[in-house]
Amino acid sequence: ASRKQQRTSWLFDCPSSAQMNWAAGVQCVAKCDNRKPKPGELLYHKGDVLTIVDASMRKCFYTARHNTTGAEGLINSSNLREREALRVDPSLSLMPWFHGKISGPEAVSKLQPAEDGLFLVRESIRHPGDYVLCVSFSGEVIHYRVIYQNNKLTINLKQYFYNLIDMIEFYSRCKESIVTTLTKPKKKQGTKSAELELSKTGWLLDITKLTLGEQIGEGEFGAVYRGEYMGQKVAVKIIKCDVTAQSFLQETTVMTKLQHKNLVRLLGVILHKGLHIITELMTKGNLGNFLRTRGRSVINSVQLLHFALNVCEGMEYLESKKLVHRDLAARNVLVSDDSVAKVSDFGLTKVDSKEPDKAKLPVKWTAPESLKKEKFSTKSDVWSYGILLWEIFTYGRQPYPKMSLKEVKEKVEEGYRMESPESCPPNVYSLMRLCWEQDPRRRPGFSKLREKLEQEMRFRSEARS
Incomplete structure (x- = not known):
């Protein structure tokens, strides 16, 4: 009877809200525990992140992979919600309780009605460079000067913190030298707690x-x-x-x-x-170092093309999302255990933007129009990709060898382009030159570059076989 119950338990109708159509690759967050899975089911806990592998023949069930354990099994979609991407939101703050340069009386008025453990942090007006932790307790607001000393922060000259986040985290757990533990942050108007948003979305x-x-x-x-x-x-x-x-x-x-x-x-x-x-974890480090430490005796031209294609596919995906990387270079491409190249370091990534930006620019990899007018687009990423191709086919050499940054800027603007790396396939060098067209409109997109590289890969593979 129990086996029959097991069989029929798979067939129960799930609530209509749970009848999702999730494709392979979709990430989900568990809404509850499944500590005692039936045969074939996946064990997971509330908050765990799972990736859909395939739809199951059983209604409401999917095959999924656990993101941390790597285990695979069946999951019931009614127990999961899709992991949401975070919205790019300037009001999202790691320190919503930080109010900047406000006076003591202003801080007191913001911490009303008084409530034990209600707090905020402000910049000290009397002691520039220091901060003040303002805490409500027994109907009063107590102000603690936070001294900035030797690159660390302290209230009592005994307990030191790396930063304000560290300090607030500590005093939220124990009161130590302050009157009460910090229980309720007073958010600055217009900010949202990044911690809350990250938690809600499963990140x-x-x-x-x-x-x-x-x-x-x-x-x-x-x-x-x-x-x-x-x-x-x-x-x-x-x-x-x-x-x-x-x-x-x-x-x-x-x-x-x-x-x-x-x-x-x-x-x-x-x-x-x-x-x-x-x-x-990308165990083989960045692509530049990977190529430099192995060299021609270990890595052949087909493997170089393989890396070039990996990066191109990653960039084609970014292009499809209308995102511009702005710092594409071999140092920002990492190599996995199974020698797959993956684009990393999205610190400068932005939605395709013609807006000027004052970020520090990597001159040797940056397109002329971006250096001149600080304008970025997918086509400026294509220029950087051409430089990356040169890095790949020189086994990780520094671009524009022996030239100063000032010379690079001037000469490139005048039309100078680097010569073909030694033993570089002519078709690949032609692609570099296309990436380095002065007029961004004449540069190919990443999908066209991918097609050309695939053709070259087929040609090289057939020639070797």
């Missing part, structure tokens, strides 16, 4: 499930570590500076929208002592 991960390993990289904005999240190997970018973390929220927001085999996949975000951006 906020749990710090207790993350194990940090060795440091594998360091950039201008923070360090990158190897790590493990619930059994999955991950890369963790840690940004400790408040202002930088806030700007990197843009990168995270963009990454939640993107799912492609040739883009580094975002797994989620942790808010702990700043911002942790958790992505899949």
Whole structure:
């Protein structure tokens, strides 16, 4: 009888709202636990993220893969909701309780009606560079000066913090040297809590499930570590500076929208002592270093074409989403364990925009019109892709060797173009030259570049066989 019940349990009608038509690749968040799965079902907990692999023959069921354990099994769609992409929203804030430069009396009026644990942080007017933590307790507002000392913050000269996020997190758990724990942030008008939005949409991960390993990289904005999240190997970018973390929220927001085999996949975000951006681990590092350390004796022209095609497909996907990368270079392409190249570092990525932008530009990779007028488009990404092709076929050499940035700017504007790398297939060099057309309108799109590279790949593969 029990076996019969098991068989018929698969056939129960699901609520009409759960009759989704999810395609393979759609990411979902579990709304409840499935701790005791039936044979063939997937074990998961509330908040876990699962990727649809295929529709099942059984009504309301799909085959799915657990994003952290990698296990596959059947899931009931009524227990899941689709993982939402975050909207690019300037009001989204990692510090909604930060009110900037306001006076003490203004802070007191904002913390009304008085409520124990209600708080905000403001810039100190009396002590420029310092902050003030304002906390409501027993009908009063207490002001704690937050001293900025040796690149850290402190209230009592005993407990030091990397940043305001770190400090608020600490005093929300224990009161230590302040009158009460911080329980209720007073949001600045017009801001939304990034923590709340990340949590609601399924992108906020749990710090207790993350194990940090060795440091594998360091950039201008923070360090990158190897790590493990619930059994999955991950890369963790840690940004400790408040202002930088806030700007990197843009990168995270963009990454939640993107799912492609040739883009580094975002797994989620942790808010702990700043911002942790958790992505899949690309074990072979960036493409430039990968090529330099192996060279011609290890990597042949078909493998170079394979990398060029990987990047082109990732960029074609970005182009289809009307997104401009703006910093495409071999250093921002990572190589996976199975030698697949994936585009990363979406820090500068924006919706296709003709608006000027004051970000620091990588001169040797940037199109002339972008250097001159600070205007970016998919066609300026195509120019950068041409430089990336040159990097690939020189096995990771620095573009415009022995030329200063000033010379590069002037000479490129006058029509100078780099010569073909040694042993580079003529058709590939022709593509580079097309990418470097002075008039952006004459440059091909990424779909046309992909077609040309596929033709070259077929030709090379047939010649070798």
